[in-house]
Amino acid sequence: MAAPKVDYSVYLVTDSTPAILGDADLASVVEQSLQGGVTIVQYRDKHSPRDHVVATARKLHQITQKYNVPFLINDHVDVAAEIGCEGVHIGQDDMAFEEAKRLLGEGKIIGITASSKEEALKAASQGATYLGIGTVYATSTKKDTKSIIGPVGVSSILAALAAEGHGALPTVCIGGVNASNARDVMRQTVSPRKTLDGVAVVSAIVAARDPAAAAREIQGAVIGAKIPEVILSIARKGPLSHNMTNLVVQNFAANVALAIGASPIMANYAEEAADLAKLGGALVVNMGTVTPDGLKNYVQALQAYNAAKRPVVFDPVGAGATAVRRSAVKTLLASGHFTLIKGNEGELQTLHGVSVTQHGVDSTSTLSLAQKARLARDLARTHAAVVLLTGKTDIVSDGTRTLRVDNGHELLGMITGTGCTLGTTVSAALAAHGHVDPLVAAVAGTAMFGVAAEMAAARSEVRGPGTFVPAFLDELYLIRKASADGDMRWLTMVKVQAVEVQEA
Template identity: 80%
Template sequence: MVKPAAVDYSVYLVTDSTPAILGDRDLCDVVEASLRGGVTIVQYRDKHGERDTVVQTARKLHEITRRHGVPLLINDRVDVAVEVGCEGVHIGQDDIEYSKAREMLGEGKIIGVSAGSIDEALRACAAGADYLGIGTVFATATKKDTKSIIGPQGVSTILSALAANGHGGIPTVCIGGVNASNTRQVMAQSVSPHKTLDGVAVVSAIVAAQDPAAAARDLLGKVVAAKVPDVVQAVARKGPLSHNMTNLVVQNFAANVALSIGASPIMSNYAEEAADLAKLGGALVINMGTVTPEGLKNYVQAFQAYNAAGRPVVFDPVGAGATAVRRSAVKTLLSAGKFTVIKGNEGELQTLHGVSVTQHGVDSASTLTLPQKAQLARSLSRVHGAVVLLTGAVDVLSDGRRTLRVDNGHELLGMITGTGCTLGTTVSAAVAAYPGDKLVAAAAATAMFGVAAEMAAVRTEVRGPGTFVPAFLDELYAIRKATAAGDMRWLTMVKVQVMDVAEQE
C-alpha cells in the first residue's frame, strides 16, 4: 500500500471516459502511456457508469498503476474503491461525507477532498483530508457543475488560509483548465508567502492528447521547473547544515558556495563528530577526492552515523575508475549503507555500474549518447535506491522512475577546480531542506547552479576562470535573494525536461 505521506502529487491524472475526450481509444491504454510519461497519481472518474463495468475497469487500472508504483483513487464511489482494494478515493463537496468515507475505507487509505473556497478547504482539513484538490481554476468543458471559477489568485488565497490556520503541511493540487500552456504560470501565480502547490490535476491535457506519454512528460517537466524556487526558498529559510568530507583543494570554495545559497557549511573529515552533526538536521557529502585507509574509515563511520539519524548522504565517487584503490573504496562505501544521491561524471558512474573504464585523474571523456546516459542513471538509481545525478554538458538525473535532463551551465565551470564538488554541496543542502521529493530537490539545485554560471559568464568584468569564480558566487547569492523577494525572472532561464527512457529488460 502507498502511504499517504509518500504520495507524489506532481502530475495528477483525472480520467474521463466520454467520447468527446477519450475518443475511441481504450482508457487503460491511455493511462498506461501517461504513467510511462510521468503521471504520479491517477483518479478514475466515472460517476454514472454501470457498477459492474466501473469495478471491472477499476481493477484493470489498478493492475496498471501498481506496476508503476503509483496510487489509484476512485472518484466518489467509495464502495468501488473498497471492492477493488485501491489506494483511496477523492470526494467532492456534494459527494459522500468524509467521515462515512473513512469508516468504509478504514485507516491508511487516501481520501482527497475538493475545495473551492477557504471555508471548504478548512473544513476538509479539520475532517482529516489527506490532500485537497483546489479549484476550479479556469473554465473547463470536462466538468459542468462548477460553482465558481477562482483563478490562480483564488488558489493563492486558499493556500494562505491553510498556512495561517496550521494546515500548511497538507498536500494540494489545483484543477480546472490546467494544461501544458499554463502550468508554470498557474503554479507561479498561485504561490502564497508560506505555502505552494504540490502539483496540478489535469484531464483533457493528457486523456485527449494524441500522445499521452509525451503530454505527461511535458507537464511533469513544467511542474518540476515550477518547483525550483520552492527548493531555493527552503534552503534559504532552513539554512541546513552541509557537512562536507572532502579534500583540502575545494573546501574553501565549497563553503563559500554553501553560504551563498543560504546553507550552513562545515568541513570536517573527522568521523567522531558525525553522530553529533547528523542530529542538526543537515546532510553529509562524501567526496572521494582524496582516498587513504584512514580517510575511508572516516567516510564509512560518518556515512553510517547519518544513515542511523535518517539524514541525507550525497556520494561523489571522484575518479572512481582511475585506480584499483578507488575502485575498491567505491565497493566498500556502496556496501556500507544507503546513499540519498549519487553524483558523478560518466566514467565514475559507469565504474559504479560495473563497466571497466579507464579514467585519467578525475576527468572522463564522454562516449555515451544522451539516451544511454539516461539508461545508466536510471539503472543505477534502481540498483542503489538513490537519486543519480550524471554530470556533463547536459546533466541527467533519475530516481529510477522519473528521469530528467537539466541543460543549464557554462563551459567555464569545467575550467575551475572543484565545481563538481561544490555542486554536490549545493545538492546536499537542497535534499536536506526539501525532503519531500529528492529528485526535484536535486534537479532544482542543479538548475540553480547552472543558471548562476550562465549569469556570471556574461558579466562584463568576467574575462576568464579567475574573474568567473567571484561572479559565480555573487550570482548564486543574487538568485537566493531575488527568489526570497518574489523576483522570479531568473526562472525563465531554467531548462528542465523529462526524458523518454525506453524500458529495457
C-alpha cells in the same frame, strides 16, 4: 492507520466520454500515462452503469498496482470499498466525508474538492487527505463548475490553509491545466508558507495523441515549478553542509555553501560525524583524495549519518582512474546508503560495473543522451538513490523519474572544484528539502548552480576563469536573495525537462 505518503505531482483524472477519450482504450491511455510519469490516478465516470464502473475500476487498479501508483475512484465510495483500491475523491455535492471514511475504513485516501476558502478549511478540519482546488481555468470536461477561481483564487485558498494551521495538507489544482500553463500556475502560488503539491489534469493527457509524452512534459513542468520551494527552504533553514573533501576545494566549497544560505563545515575527522549528524544537515563524501585513513573516516561518517537518517551525497571523484579508487568505491557502496550519487559519465560507468579508464578526474563523453539517461536510471534503481550524472546536460534520476537539466556554462569546466561544489549545493538542497522529495531537491540545486553560472558568465567584467569565480559566487547569493524577496525572474532561465528512458 494513516494514509500512505503520496506523490501528487502529476495527478491524472480520467474521462471516458467520446469528446475527450475518442476511440482510444481507457486502460491503454492510463498505462501509457503511468509510463510517462503520472503519480496518482483517479477514475471518474458519472454516467455508466454500476457494473461497468466496477469492471473498469478493477481493470485500471490492476494497471496502477503494477506501477505502485495509488488508484482513487471519484464519488463511487461503494465501488472503492468493493475493489479495495487506495481511496476516493469526493466533491462538495457527493457523499459526506464522515460517511465515506466509515465505509472505507482507516488508512484510505479521501480527497475533497474545494473551490473557496470556506470549503477548503471545512475539508481540512474534517481530516481530508488532500484537496483538489479549482476550477482554475474554464474547461470542457466539467460542466457543473461553480466558478472559475484562477491562479489568484488558488493562491488565496493556500494562504488561508496555511494561516489556519493546515500548511502540511497536500493540495493539487484542477481545471484547464496542461503542459503549457502548469508551471505558471504552480509558480504563481509559491510562497514560504504553502505551495501546491501538484496539478490534476484530464484532457491534457487523456486526449493526447501520446499520453506518455504528455505526462512527461507535465512532470517536467511541475518539478521545475517546485524549484523555488527548495531554494527558499535552504535560505530559511540554513542547513549544515558537512563536507569531507580534499584541500584543493575546501575554501571554494565553503564559499558556495555560504552564498546559497547553507552553513558549511569542512571536517574530515569522522569522530565528529555522530555529533554533526544530529544538527539536521547533510554529508558530502568527496573521494578527491583517497588514503587508507581517509577511507576509514568516510565509512564511519557515512554510517553515523545513516544512523541519524540524514542525507549523504557520494562524489566518487576519478572512480575509474586507479585500482585504489575502484576498490574504495566498492568499499563505500557496501558500507552504507547514499541519498544521492553524483559523478560524470566515466565515474558512473565505473560504479555500474563498466570498465572505464579515466585520465585523472575528467571524463570524455562517449554516451548518447539516451544512454546517459538509462545509466542514471539503472544506477538509481540499483542503489535506491537519486543519481546525478553531470555533463553539458545533467541527468537526474530516482529510478522512476528521470530529468535533464540544461543549465550551466563552459567556464565551470575551467575552474577547479566546480563539480565538487555542485555536490555541496545539492547537499544543502537535500538537507532542506530531501525529506519532501530528494529528486526535486537535486534538480533544484543543479538548476540553481547552472543558472548562476550563466548569469555570471554574462557579466561584462567577466573575461575568463579568474573573473568568473567571484561573479559566480555573487550570482548564487543574488538568486537566493531575490527568491527570498519574491523575485523569481531567474526561473525563466531554468531548463528542466522529463526524459523518456528507453530500454537497451
